[in-house]
Amino acid sequence: MMTNGTVFGVIVAISFCHLLNDMMQSLLPAIYPDLKAELGLSFGQVGLVTLAYQITASILQPIVGLYADKRPTPMALPGGTLFSLAGLTVLSSAHSYGLVLIGASLLGVGSSVFHPESSRVARMAAGGRHGLAQALFQVGGNVGQALGPLAAALVVMRWGQSSLAFFALLALLSGTVLWNVANWYRHHGLTRLKVGGPAMTAGALPKGRALRGILILLALIFSKYVYLASLTSYFTFYLIHRFGLSVENAQLHLFAFLAAVAVGTVLGGPLGDRFGRKYVIWCSILGALPFTLLLPHVGLFWTGPLTVAIGLILASAFPAIVVFAQELVPGKVGMISGLFFGFSFGMGGLGAAALGWIADRTSIETVYQLCAFLPAIGLLTAFLPDVEAERRRSSVA
Known part of the structure; x- marks a missing residue:
């Protein structure tokens, strides 16, 4: 079991900590309507807050992953939670735009440590x-x-921005769990990661084919995460502006979308193991296109089901994309994980900033009319290499 089997206890532990990490960090966009009203922010300034958070994580994650490939540091896992704790503490008392940007950046640093190491x-x-x-x-x-x-609708909207300090305490719980994971990582995980490594490297694709595959996968990440940024950062504003919903009701619609994203993610991994990751990527990115094209043109009744369908379909791609990329560049698990998590954060941040700029100069509805075409980039999946076939040809040669 400790040598070859799937260690579900460890996977569940890091998944639970991923839940705590991302719940703490998703409180930032959840309080955007309050911050916008209290500080008099424009949509562009709201987008820059997302950019500060996402770019911090985007730049640091590949660096953390590359360093971990060369010099594994198990205790970085619990140590990284301290940045998330600091970020939420700053945000809980931030009454100036500068402090909001600092708090968002600290959250980004916490993510930059957590994601590549946990993916390893x-x-x-x-x-x-x-x-x-x-x-x-x-x-x-x-x-x-x-x-x-x-949580924002039930707690933050009732007790205000200062209640974020309560959620910061969850970082301590996460740190405790990750301390135990780090001990397993140090005593068992590194040995398991090396098992099969030489065989994987021997069947690696030529550098040119692998690089082409990585660039295509990054283009797919761009389409996925810019579209997701339009919903995670601006969907509540869209619902409030177009349909006159209250902030609380808009947050519940956002919760339904994000819950669909969670379901789609858990389906995408095993489907990729069984049917092939390329097929899952095809269906996930391109399959969302009919729904994204319809979304800007329907009423409130159909907006909910369409966004749930979009979240369910789009989310199934990410596990398949990450594992596909790890197979393209074997032996560089940390670097590849950091690159793809970091790039997804960066594209989400840049997308949010750009879409906020567009919303300020046109309308929030225009954002969704333009983003509707992003899943068409999924056509690039046709040019991805067939990893298994390439390896078979390499081994025969």
Whole structure:
């Protein structure tokens, strides 16, 4: 079991910590309406808050992952939670735009440590079921993202911005769990990660084909996360402006969308293990296109079901994309995980800033009319290499 089997206890532990991490961090966009009203922010300034958070994580995650590949540091896992604690503490008492940006940046640093190292742990504990392990790890984050707006609607909207300090205490719980995970990582995980490593590297694709595959996967991440940024950052504003919903009701709609994202994520990993990751990527990115095209043109009754369908379909791609990329560049689990988590954060941040700029100069409805075409980038999936076929050809040669 400790050598070859799937260690579900470890996977569940990091998934739970992913839930806590992303729930704490999703409180930031959940309080945007309050921050916008209290500080008199424009949509562009709201987008810059997301950019500060996402870019901090985007730049640091590949660096953390590359460093961990060369010099594994298990205790970085519990240590990283201190940045999330500090970020929420700052945000709980931030009454100036500068402090909001500092708090958002601290949250980004916490993510930059947590995601690449935890993704490495998921692969260590996978026992060959890499898609399932990555999906179970990722779904914890999606559930946490879904709980953030719900927590904001039930707690933050009632007791105000200062209640964020209560959620900061969850970082201490996460740190305790991750301390135990770090001990397993140090004593068992590194050995498991090395098992099969030489064989994987021997069957690696030529650098040119692998690089082409990585660039295509990054383009797919761009389409997915810019579209998701339009919903996570601005969906509540869209519902309030177009349909006259209250902030609380809009947050509940956002919760339904994020819950669908969680379900889609947990389905995507095992489906990729069984049917092939390329097929899951095809269906996930391109399959959302009909629904995104319809969304800007329907009333409130259909807006909810359409956003749930979009979240369910789009989310299934990420575990398949990460594992596909890890197979393209074997032996660089931390770097690849950091690159893709970081790039997704960066694209989400840049997308939020750009979409806020567009909303200020046109309308919030225009944002969704433009973003509707992003899933068409999924056509690039046709040019992804067939990893298994390429490896078979390499081994025969």
